[in-house]
Amino acid sequence: IPKAVAARPQVTAFVPVIEGCNRFCTYCIVPYRRGRERSRPLEEIACEVEALVARGVREVTLLGQTVDAYGHDLPDRPDLADLLGRVHDVPGLARIRFLTSHPAQVGDKLIDVVACLPKVCHHFSLPVQSGSDRILEAMRRGYSVQEYRALVERIRSRIPEVSLSTDVIVGFPGETAEQFQSTLSLLEELRFDTVHVAVYSPRPGTIAARTLKDDVPREEKVRRREAVEALQEGIATEVNACLLGQSVEVLVEDKKRGKWYGRTRSDRLAFFPGADDLHGQLVEVQVERTSPWSLQGEIVPSPLGRGSG
DSSP states (O other), X not given: OOOOOOOOOOSEEEEEEEESOSOOOTTXXXXXXXXXXXXXXXXXXXXXXXXXXXXXXXXXXXXXXXXXXXXXXXXXXXXXXXHHHHHHTSTXXXXXXXXXXXXXXXXXXXXXXXXXXXXXXXXXXXXXBOSOHHHHHHHTOSOOHHHHHHHHHHHHHHOTTOEEEEEEEESOTTOOHHHHHHHHHHHHHHOOSEEEEEEOOOOTTSHHHHHSOOOSOHHHHHHHHHHHHHHHHHHHHHHHHXXXXXXXXXXXXXXXXXXXXXXXXXXXXXXXXXXXXXXXXXXXXXXXXXXXXXXXXXXXXXXXXXXXX
């Protein structure tokens, strides 16, 4: 009987840093299911990351429903920027990501740390949810469209090569065709790298399910979702096409259908051939083909340089 092939070590890992949520957005069940925010001690998180790196992990993603609320409930009140700095010091770790950020809680200190620390990927997940102030107010999101737009401008002015992803809910109770068009217009204006779109559905126990009528027909919700998807496919096609001919840094995660794959620092999926065992390595890939969803390329046979993707 042949010996079992040893499982490859994990290349990326998720590390929860804060549980629960205090914000009570009207559509969200998380505060009821997971309770109020509870941050893990900073050194406890750092020790977990060190243990993961010792097992072969090269990239960690720090997780929280509202990750930038981290630390406010701890005795010495560290924040996410402090945590990123501490995890950055872990030897052998190549990359750090974090999600999900709440637009009302992203401050200049965090933006500066992301800009300055080499291991922290230049990527923010910033759920906007709607391009209508009235809908944002009904969702209890805590910011206006203009405040969100100003945040994006602030991040991009500090980190010009940053990639941004967002979440959108369509068909929220009372959303008119005009308000939905405001969402499309905002997405077209801000040109996100990635947009995750969901059709609103009531979650029992939430404020929206108790107090608002789910009055947008299912067919219309689906139409709106498909409109967002079509718009974003076009935007992502154009954004990714700008990388054609450029070299990007890729952390190799595994092999699929004869090609290695991994993600760039901007969280784009990239595929490329290679005969060597590249698992867990940082490689430079020259982009030869692009699509809305991924990049295809060839390894650059030269010393690793910092990629732009």
